[in-house]
Amino acid sequence: MKKRLSVPLLSLAALLVTQQAFAVQTCAQKEAALNEQLSYAQQHNNSHQVAGLKKALAEVKENCTASSVRRDAEQDVEKLQRKLEEKQQDLQESQQDLQKATAKNNAEKMAKYRAKIAEKQADIEKITAELQHKQQGLRTLN
Known part of the structure; x- marks a missing residue:
């Protein structure tokens, strides 16, 4: 039963990620996504990812305009x-x-x-x- 449920759930997750990748993101949405990823990386003590995300967030804040x-x-x-x-x-x-x-x-x-x-x-x-x-x-x- 678990195997039957996991395939549709994975397919749904892949579809949602694909749809998000196609979407046009505003500056605020980019910042929010980066902040979410940053929080996750900090929770999991991934210092390299934290550094990269902080740099990306700073660049978005500095350069992103409508x-x-x-x-x-x-x-x-x-x-x-x-x-x-x-x-x-x-x-x-x-x-x-x-x-x-x-x-x-x-x-x-x-x-x-x-x-x-x-x-x-x-x-x-x-x-x-x-x-x-x-x-x-x-x-x-x-």
């Missing part, structure tokens, strides 16, 4: 758009390769390219979801 958060979010969106375009181009190339393999009736290569196409389609779906989430976060900043 315009820098917006600029970073815009850069994230642009980067994801480029990544999506590259993956779509890769997909088209694999589809062309599949057509060539099909024309030659090469079953081994056909299977290889079908697998590549499926992988690239999954990558595109993941990137598209992340891009939409980042765009939504960017809209909330405007």
Whole structure:
């Protein structure tokens, strides 16, 4: 019973962490997250992590502004758009390769390219979801 519960719980935890990673954070949210991590590191006597988190917190306090958060979010969106375009181009190339393999009736290569196409389609779906989430976060900043 424990094993059956642990898999869904781990999946849920991974989903929540993933969603948080996609979210656009304000300066206050960044500070709060760092303070939470700092508290945890201090409780567990992790001096190296404490030092790094204190440095990161000082940098956020010194450099984080609404315009820098917006600029970073815009850069994230642009980067994801480029990544999506590259993956779509890769997909088209694999589809062309599949057509060539099909024309030659090469079953081994056909299977290889079908697998590549499926992988690239999954990558595109993941990137598209992340891009939409980042765009939504960017809209909330405007």
